[in-house]
Amino acid sequence: MAISVRDVAAAASVSVGTVSNVLNHPEKVSPATVERVLAVISELGFVRNDAARQLRAGRSRSIGMVVLDASNPFFAAVARGAESRAEEDRLSVLLGNSDDDVVREDSYLELFREQRVRGVLITPASHAAEKLARLQEAGIPVVLVDHEISESEFCSVSVDDVEGGYLAASHLLEQGRRRLCFVGGSSSIAQVAHRLEGARRAVATVDDATLEVIEMPALTVLNGRAAGEVIVGREPDQRPDAIFAANDLLAVGLLQGLTIFSTLRVPQDIALIGYDDIDFASATVVPLSSIRQPAETIGHTAVELLLKSIEDPDGDYERRVRFRPELVVRQSTVG
Secondary structure, eight states, X not given: OOOOHHHHHHHHTXXXXXXXXXXXXXXXXXXXXXXXXXXXXHHHTOOOOHHHHHHHHTOXXXXXXXXXXXXXXHHHHHHHHXXXXXXXXXXXXXXXXXXXXXXXXXXXXXXXXXXXXXXXXXXXXSOOHHHHHHHHHTTOOEEEESOOOTTXXXXXXXXXXXXXXXXXXXXXXXXXXXXXXXXXXXXXXHHHHHHHHHHHHHHTTSTTOEEEEEEOSSSSHHHHHHHHHHHHTSOGGGSOSEEEESSHHHHHHHHHHHHHSSXXXXXXXXXXXXXXXXXXXXXXXXXXXXXXOOHHHHHHHHHHHXXXXXXXXXXXXXXXXXXXXXXXXXXXXXX
């Protein structure tokens, strides 16, 4: 049976209110009484129900966070940055993985509402403006992570993915590649659509360059390998001479598909660049060129922005923070 505050009070011969003060406002209690109550707490093994206390107060010390794919090292790094900043204010981060599924996303948002979290960080799986607006109307501020919703009042922290796509394709074109291929997921994913838009802009600047698009069901290593096998199975003159993968997981799978199932060489036969610059990118058999996003800084900044919106909703601060991506060149494009 769990030990209650009343049990502690009875054993220490004090009131329940005194025990509460020892736990929450020890300066209001004499040192001798504090020492006696703490000794009883230790002896009985009492553990305070902090969650219940926070709910009674109307606010928790937690932040809800929903990411598209928790297995992606990029989102893991974003969450790590968020946790680091939240810890500075003695807050915890409750992490939910929507797996790019709107139903799962909705269930997490409802859970966070029930838990009365301080606020929500989210990379939405869909056009979620309406439901996120309802969350804010309920007193739970929202910050979009690695995403923006145009013409909205939501705070956001993102990277200029159009510029990132332009950097990736321009780099391939500068290496003399002309038959480019973009391998990504559904265009309903804003990040994918923006990276493709940037690549198209770059290709449009070179008269004899082309850009093929291969859409995969998900941005995973296995889907990247499957795309690689499809490309390997083509006649040589039907293959691209450069591939821009929408993220590094796809790029890792593509590298496997191109080199394991054929004698194709990367980059001599096909150059390959990814996106995110996860730790694995530099550790592959052929180190991958990539577009770097400051993942941990994104998470850290998102919590910083959320705290500002909680403390001063109408304050004078930048509500949309956008970082610039960085080209990281390795052997997969210039070896």
